[in-house]
Amino acid sequence: MKSRKLIAVFRLALIAIATSLLFPTVAANAAGSENDELVAYLGARSEARMGFDPLQGFANVDGVSIFHSNLIRLNSDLTIEKEFAKEFSISDDGLTYHFVLRDDVKCSDGEMLTAKDVAFTFEKSKESGYVGGLEEIAKVEIIGDYELNIVLRAPNSLFVYTICRLPIVPEHAYKEDYGLHPVGSGPYMMVAWDKGQQMIVERNPLYFKGVPKMRRITFLFLGEEAAFEAAKTGKIDLYDVPYTYARLDIPGTRFVQFDSVGKFCASIPTVPAGGQNEHGMKIGNDVTSHRAIRQAMNYGVNRAELVSGLMYGFGAPAYGLIDKGMPYYNPETDYADNDIARAKEVLAAEGWADSDGDGIVEKDGLKAEFPLLVNAKDKLLQSFGMLICEQLKRVGINAVLEVKSWEEVDSRRHSDVWLLNWGALEPINVFYLYYGPNKGKGFYNSGYYDNKVVDGYIDKAMHATDQAQADEFWKKAQWDGETGFSVRGDAVWLMLVNKQYLYRMKEGLNIGEKGLQNGTMGWIIARNIHEWAWE
Numbered sequence: 255m256k257s258r259k260l261i262a263v264f265r266l267a268l269i270a271i272a273t274s275l276l277f278p279t280v281a282a283n284a285a286g287s288e289n290d291e292l293v294a295y296l297g298a299r300s301e302a303r304m305g306f307d308p309l310q311g312f313a314n315v316d317g318v319s320i321f322h323s324n325l326i327r328l329n330s331d332l333t334i335e336k337e338f339a340k341e342f343s344i345s346d347d348g349l350t351y352h353f354v355l356r357d358d359v360k361c362s363d364g365e366m367l368t369a370k371d372v373a374f375t376f377e378k379s380k381e382s383g384y385v386g387g388l389e390e391i392a393k394v395e396i397i398g399d400y401e402l403n404i405v406l407r408a409p410n411s412l413f414v415y416t417i418c419r420l421p422i423v424p425e426h427a428y429k430e431d432y433g434l435h436p437v438g439s440g441p442y443m444m445v446a447w448d449k450g451q452q453m454i455v456e457r458n459p460l461y462f463k464g465v466p467k468m469r470r471i472t473f474l475f476l477g478e479e480a481a482f483e484a485a486k487t488g489k490i491d492l493y494d495v496p497y498t499y500a501r502l503d504i505p506g507t508r509f510v511q512f513d514s515v516g517k518f519c520a521s522i523p524t525v526p527a528g529g530q531n532e533h534g535m536k537i538g539n540d541v542t543s544h545r546a547i548r549q550a551m552n553y554g555v556n557r558a559e560l561v562s563g564l565m566y567g568f569g570a571p572a573y574g575l576i577d578k579g580m581p582y583y584n585p586e587t588d589y590a591d592n593d594i595a596r597a598k599e600v601l602a603a604e605g606w607a608d609s610d611g612d613g614i615v616e617k618d619g620l621k622a623e624f625p626l627l628v629n630a631k632d633k634l635l636q637s638f639g640m641l642i643c644e645q646l647k648r649v650g651i652n653a654v655l656e657v658k659s660w661e662e663v664d665s666r667r668h669s670d671v672w673l674l675n676w677g678a679l680e681p682i683n684v685f686y687l688y689y690g691p692n693k694g695k696g697f698y699n700s701g702y703y704d705n706k707v708v709d710g711y712i713d714k715a716m717h718a719t720d721q722a723q724a725d726e727f728w729k730k731a732q733w734d735g736e737t738g739f740s741v742r743g744d745a746v747w748l749m750l751v752n753k754q755y756l757y758r759m760k761e762g763l764n765i766g767e768k769g770l771q772n773g774t775m776g777w778i779i780a781r782n783i784h785e786w787a788w789e
Contacts, residue, residue, distance in 0.1 A: 289788045290469035292763070295485065296776030297494040301475040303449070305433015308421040309375065311384035312433065315419070315678070316778045320455065321362075322421030322438035323462070325353060325372065326414070327781075330769030332581070332679060334414065338367065338422060338439070340400075348409030348719035351417070355400040360460040361424050362443040369402040374425035376404060386686065386698070387416030409717045411724040415680040441466045441784035450475055457784075467787035478633070491763055494776050495756040497634060500566045507758040512779075514755055514771035516677040517572050518560075518638055520626070520748035522548055523669055524703045531694050536669040537702055541624045544617070546604035547651065548745035553589065554597035554649035555642060560751050564637050568754040574732070574740055575676075575683060575749055582681050582728035587740035597649040608650055615650035623652035627663045627672035635673045638750065667700045677752070679772045681728050685712055688731065688739040688746060703746045707737050755779065762789050 302312050306321055313319040317327060325339045336342055341354035359367040373394040380388040390410050395403040406413060427437035436444060439462065442455040453473045457466040474481065478496045485493040486504055493507070522542045529537030541547055557571030571591065576583045590596075601607075606615040606622060615622045628639045639655045646653050653671065663672050676683065686692060689712050690704040708731050715727035732740040739746045755771050757779070765786045771778050 290467065292468050292471045292491050292786065293474065293489060294471060294492040295474045295476060295481045295490050295494055296492075296779065298476075298478055298481075298496075300473070300494070300776035301450070301453075302433070305431075306436045306444070307423075307433030309379050309382050309384070309423055309428075310433060311382075313419070313421050313777070314385050316772045316781075317419040317421065318777045318781050319421040319436075319438070319440060320442045320777075320780050320783050321436040321440040321444065322423065323359065323367070323440055324421050325355075325417055328415060328418040328680060328772065330679065330772065334418070338372075344414070346719065348411070348717075349406050351404040351406075351413070353402055353404075355402075356462065357400045359439050359462045361427065361437055361439050362458040362460060363427065363437050364460065365424060365426055367422060367424060367439045368399045369396045370399075371424045372402055372422055374428070375420060375423045378423070378428070379420060385416075385420060386696075387412060387419075387682065409719050411716055411718050411721065412680070412682045412685055415682045418680075442471065445470075461784060463784055466784040468783075471783075485758060488760075490758075491760045492765065493758040494779075495758055497565045497568060497756070500568055500756055504758050507760055510757050510759060511568060512755045512757075512768045512771050513570075514677070514753050514778075515577055515679050516675060516753045516755075516771065517575075518635065518673065518750045518753065519572070519676050520642075520671050520673050520750065521667065521700045522551070522671050522746065522748055524548070524701045524744065524746060527669065529702075531668065535665060535667075535694075537694070539624055539669055539671070540620060541622055542671060542701075544604065544606075545744055546600050546606060547622060548748070549600045549741060550597040550649050550651060551646060551748050552741040552745050553591060553593045553600065554651070555645050555748065555750065556592040557751055558592065559645070560638060560641060564634065564641065565751065565753075568756055570752045570754075572749045572752045575687065575747065576681070576728075576732065577752065580679075580681075582684075582725040584729035584732040584738075584740070586735075587733050587738070587742050589741055594648050601650065606650070613647065613650060614652045621652070622650060623654065625656045625666075625670045626653040627666060627670050628655065628657050629660045629663050629673075630657045631660065632673075639673055642750075667697070668694060668702060671748075675753075677772075679770065681715070681724075684728055684731060684739075685716065688712065701746060703739065703744065705737060705739065705744060707734070708739050708744075763787075764789050 306312050317324055324337045326342055327335045327337050329335050338355055338359055339353045340356045343352045361367055373396055376394055379385040390406045392405045392407045441458055441461045443458050445454040445456050447453040456470050459465055482499050484490050523539035525538040526543045527538040527540045531537055561569045601615055606617045608615050626639050628635045636657055643653045643655050686698040688703055690709045692698040693702045711727045711731035715724045718724035732738045733742050737743050766782050
């Protein structure tokens, strides 16, 4: 035991030394040394390794880029806020999105941002294929330097959310390595980016909402242990706290938490094994293709135990993709988890029984067992996986945890159960996760779910020209009394918990009020970064 403690102490010492050697600017710009500088750590997944290019998918989850501005943005209460757009309207037939733009928005290089740049952003993004939801664009009409129309082939109630997710990129600055040196109309400009280490940004003096209060911000891209050591020794002003460190105090800081719709969840194959896609990836799983297995998993998991045991109470059980309180949530889908009796009842009704007494149910010679994949770099999800495997054994399901490289998890995402992060405020994820025609498109509908009735409701919701009408169809897609993608119906996914975003902030730092947080990455906190200030 003593040797283990010595090894642990030695390991932390090495991390502290490495941090000070690799990041000398951190020590120089430590909190409070300048009233217009900041050092921030936004989590282990905050570095955009492929580059900060919205046309290649960056910010496509929450629409937040500190280097760009958006036409419109989605607020936490699902209202739409105008940003680059001064006026915004949708035609009665739902086909034409009309924008009158501000004429005072400049990029950090002094060039004006115009309707031409908006057209370039949408057309180029549509070509790249990295940004979903642009397929319905028929044309972009430039009316003047600061006025344009985006015309769709058919009404799509989700398109407004796609617009909110796509920051505007200036055409004149766009080149092959744009993601490494982004130029835009956002509050900050990139000064230096040392991949895997840190990124330094400085305020854009031409920012149209007013010059940001912080002159310079250094974002650290560290592992969790190294980041904690840096925060503990005062080298980080704004620290995204992993759940494993949530209960540990850091003197001179205050602890803040924000609710979110970001979730830990599991994708489940819904079709039998034997298929293969155009990339040679296997499709389907003979065990999880049975609805009773998927329902039993949802009924049998103890979500409260996951929150209390692995998140130290900083989260909430998630019983489906759509959270209660959302206008498109169907209350008829409510159910209770940690219900072992119900889980066993569902399995028994479909012919699953433990005939050989080994604790695992089987049907027609097929045992209820399958791999549960987790990315080797995500320690928290590994803990989730271990606990879920234990919980499922109570109902006679044997999920076997396999910790693999991301490359292997990715290659098996259509044929095995795997744990991941997901979540969004808007109903766009219903389309991404449950719409049959999206089967196998990137990470969308990775379990190959295909229910024509559900597809019909999603089609009607997307083509509705009235939001209240669209909400009713979203509700029916969850459960219409006979079928749906919710646990009461096909139980397509295993949604587990809603995350809370946790931060430690140096005393005197003000980052403003935060509502319900969107997305799954760390950048959502920076939506109002131009207002951050030392008091």
